[in-house]
C-alpha cells in the first residue's frame with residue numbers, strides 16, 4: 001500500500017538511532033541480554049528542582065493553550081540564559097519555543113528552504129539534519145572531515161562547498177556524533193569565509209553546550225557581530241538537564257525567521273506543552289552549575305571508555321571535547337570475516353556488534369561518515385565496562 005503514500009514520506013528514511021534502539025528492544029524482548037549504547041539520552045533522572053516546578057504548574061492550573069511561540073516568562077528566561085551563557089542579546093520577538101530542538105530545526109528548514117536550495121552539512125552531522133533538509137525540498141551538501149582534523153570542517157572546505165545555490169550551513173558544536181567543539185577562533189575562520197556570501201544563513205545547534213569537558217570553551221556563531229543577523233541559534237533542555245521526554249527546544253534568531261517559525265507552528269502544533277514550558281523556566285533560570293554533577297560523571301565515563309576502547313586493536317578514537325559520544329574509526333575491521341560474516345562497512349560492523357557482542361551502537365553511515373560507529377557513554381560504568389569487554393571479545 002505504500003504507493004498510496006506520498007513520495008515525500010516514501011523517500012524519508014527512519015531515524016537510524018531510533019531504529020537501532022527499536023531493534024535492540026526487539027532482541028531484548030526475545031530474551032537476549034543487549035546493552036544499549038546507541039541512544040543519545042542521559043541515563044540520569046530530571047533533577048528534582050525542575051520536577052517540582054512542573055508539579056507546581058499542574059497545581060496552579062496551567063492547562064490552557066500557551067502562546068504559540070511560548071510563554072512570555074519562558075521567553076524571558078531564554079533571553080536571560082542567552083545573555084548569561086553566550087553573551088547574546090535577543091528580544092522576545094526573536095525567540096520561539098518548540099517541541100524539542102528537533103522541531104525547532106524542522107521549523108527553520110521549512111521557513112527558509114525552497115526547492116533545490118543547498119544546505120552545507122559538515123560530516124559527521126546529527127542524524128536528522130539531512131532528512132529534515134530533504135523533507136523541506138533542500139539538498140544536503142556533505143563536507144567530509146576526518147578524524148585527523150578532529151572531525152572539523154576547515155574554512156577552505158567551507159569555501160569549496162559554496163555554490164550560487166547555497167542557502168544555509170548547519171552544524172552542531174559540541175558535535176553529535178563526534179564530540180568535537182569549534183573554538184571561537186575556528187568559528188571566526190568559518191565566519192570570515194561567509195563574509196563574502198552575505199545571504200547564507202547559519203544554523204548553530206548548541207544543545208550540548210553545557211556538556212563540555214573543559215578542553216575547548218563553548219562559542220556561539222551569533223556572538224560575532226557580523227554573523228548575528230544571519231545566524232539561528234538552536235538550543236534545548238533535553239541533554240544537559242536530562243529532559244529528553246519533556247520535549248522543549250528553542251531558537252534565538254533574526255526576527256523575520258522567528259516570525260516565520262511562529263506562523264508555521266501556529267498551523268501545525270499550536271505550541272509546546274504547557275507544563276513542560278513552566279518547568280523549563282526553572283531549569284534555565286537556575287545556575288547551570290546545578291547540573292554540573294552529570295557533566296562530571298560523563299567526564300569520568302569518557303575517560304573510562306577511551307581507555308577501554310584504545311586497548312582494542314582496530315579502534316581509533318578521537319578525544320571528544322563535549323557531548324557524550326565516542327566516534328571511533330573502525331575501518332581496520334573492513335574486509336575482515338568474523339564467525340563467517342564479512343564486514344564491508346560501518347553498518348555491517350554495528351550489526352555484527354549487535355548480534356555477536358549483544359551491544360547496540362549506531363553506524364557512522366547515519367551521520368554521513370561511513371568510517372566510524374557512534375558509541376554513547378550515557379550509560380552506567382558497569383554497562384560500559386561490560387559492553388566494551390564484550391566488543392573486545394567479539395573482535396579478538
Ligand SMILES: *Cc1c(COP(=O)(O)O)cnc(C)c1O
Pocket residue numbers: 040099100101102103126172175176205207236237238239244247248249
Ligand atoms: C538530541 C539532539 C537534538 C534534538 O533535541 P530534542 O530537544 O530532544 O528534540 C538536536 N540536535 C542535536 C545535535 C541532538 O543531539
